[in-house]
Amino acid sequence: MSAENSSVTDMTKAHIGGHRPPLQFELNASYVSLFGMSCGPRRDGACLAQIKEVEEITLVSNEKAGIITTAEPTIEKETQSEEELDLPWQVVVHNDPVNLMSYVTMVFQRVFGYPRERAERHMLEVHQNGRSILWSGMRERAELYVQQLHGYLLLATLEKAG
Amino acid sequence: MDICRRKSVIEISELDPFLAELLRQIPASANPDGAPAAEQRIFSPPIKGKATEFCAEWKMYVEPELRRLFQSATETVATDLEQLNGNEKSLGNRTLRIPAKHSDAWLSALNQARIVIAAKNKFTENELNDHCHSPIGSRRDLSLFQVNFYGFLQEFILRELRS
Numbered sequence: 227m228s229a230e231n232s233s234v235t236d237m238t239k240a241h242i243g244g245h246r247p248p249l250q251f252e253l254n255a256s257y258v259s260l261f262g263m264s265c266g267p268r269r270d271g272a273c274l275a276q277i278k279e280v281e282e283i284t285l286v287s288n289e290k291a292g293i294i295t296t297a298e299p300t301i302e303k304e305t306q307s308e309e310e311l312d313l314p315w316q317v318v319v320h321n322d323p324v325n326l327m328s329y330v331t332m333v334f335q336r337v338f339g340y341p342r343e344r345a346e347r348h349m350l351e352v353h354q355n356g357r358s359i360l361w362s363g364m365r366e367r368a369e370l371y372v373q374q375l376h377g378y379l380l381l382a383t384l385e386k387a388g
Numbered sequence: 389m390d391i392c393r394r395k396s397v398i399e400i401s402e403l404d405p406f407l408a409e410l411l412r413q414i415p416a417s418a419n420p421d422g423a424p425a426a427e428q429r430i431f432s433p434p435i436k437g438k439a440t441e442f443c444a445e446w447k448m449y450v451e452p453e454l455r456r457l458f459q460s461a462t463e464t465v466a467t468d469l470e471q472l473n474g475n476e477k478s479l480g481n482r483t484l485r486i487p488a489k490h491s492d493a494w495l496s497a498l499n500q501a502r503i504v505i506a507a508k509n510k511f512t513e514n515e516l517n518d519h520c521h522s523p524i525g526s527r528r529d530l531s532l533f534q535v536n537f538y539g540f541l542q543e544f545i546l547r548e549l550r551s
Contacts, residue, residue, distance in 0.1 A: 323513040324506045326539055328546045329499065372434050373450055377457050379499050384435045 314387035315368040317361040321352050322381045333378040334360065337371060362387060391541075393548050398491070400541075401483040408472050408482055410537055415466040417534065418458070418500035426507035430458070430500065461496035468494075491545050498538045498545075505531050 319330075327349055334345035338361060351358035360382075361371055368384050375382035390401045403411070420426035431454065434446050468486050486494060506516065509531045516535065524530050 323511075323516045324503050324535070325499065326542055326546070329495070329542060332546060332549065369434070373453075376432065376434070376450070376454055379430065379496070379503055381432055383433070 315362060315365045316359045316385045316387050317368050317371045317375070318357050318383050318385050319348070319352050319360055319375065320381040320383065321356045325380060327353065329378075330380065333375065333380055337374045337378070391544055393488070396488045398486040398488060398545065398548065399483060400486070401481075403472075403482045403484060407537070408484075410534055411484065412469055412472055413534070414469065414497055414501050414538070415462045417505055418462050418497050420500075420504045420507075423504065423508045425510070426504040429503055429507045430454075458496065458500055461493040462500065464490050464493035465497040488548070491549055495542060495545055498542045502535045502538050502542075505535050511535070 319334075330349045330352065331342065331345045334340050334348055335342060338345075340348070348358045348360055361368065365384070372382045372384050389403055389407055390399075392399055392401075400411075420430050431447075431451050433443055434450070435442055468484070468490060471484055472482055505511075509528055511532060515532060524533055
């Protein structure tokens with residue numbers, strides 16, 4: 227990421243001044259994930275994982291043999307919802323020498339709604355370590371975030387955790 | 389060159405012909421056509437490694453949306469820059485007034501231009517961070533100056549958005 231461009235002021239002999247009433251952000255493009263269909267069946271969100279273990283001991287009498295046998299216990303396997311299986315996706319932002327630090331911070335605030343301090347922490351992590359995990363969770367939402375970040379021209383990818 | 393905020397307008401005044409021309413070049417500079425490196429950077433892959441099907445879908449459905457978004461921003465900027473149209477003499481000490489509501493479009497177009505110029509010239513991180521580089525002795529130096537000048541404008545707009 228590029229550092230602040232204060233020295234350009236000298237080069238252009240520019241003067242920054244004037245009063246600065248607050249601005250309203252106008253451009254807030256809404257993005258629609260187009261990959262819902264490709265990511266598997268629809269997730270209803272209400273489905274919770276159920277661990278159900280049932281042991282049934284059935285006594286079966288074999289009248290002919292006069293022997294009592296004990297059947298194997300039936301164990302229902304642990305099941306996970308689609309949502310849980312889909313969880314470990316990460317939105318990763320990679321370092322880019324062109325984007326300004328202040329710009330990257332603003333983008334993190336806008337896209338993820340992070341407070342300035344948290345956005346700056348992530349920005350510095352990108353700058354110093356080359357990457358930062360901005361968010362993790364369901365794939366569809368991660369795709370949406372990556373799409374938004376690309377709209378701001380940040381280098382962002384979707385990664386499966388682990 | 390002076391730059392300041394006046395109510396709902398960002399005003400760039402005392403523009404000499406050189407800086408005015410650099411401003412006029414924003415839309416053209418933001419265009420990655422004909423520069424594969426710039427195109428690849430602007431439309432970077434959404435996933436690392438092998439995910440050809442996903443990348444193909446991304447190219448088919450998301451990239452056109454991104455193109456429209458970027459084009460819309462440069463068109464807004466191009467319209468604002470029409471204030472600077474005229475012959476070279478008339479560009480002396482001109483004033484450019486950017487409606488504050490166009491700030492996002494300007495941020496996007498300036499960013500596109502900086503990224504495309506940097507990719508075309510293969511600027512290194514060191515070069516991009518060397519803001520005291522001078523004088524302008526080559527086309528490459530001019531491009532680096534352009535990147536820094538656009539960065540300066542971005543900084544000002546961001547400061548205004550924060551305040």
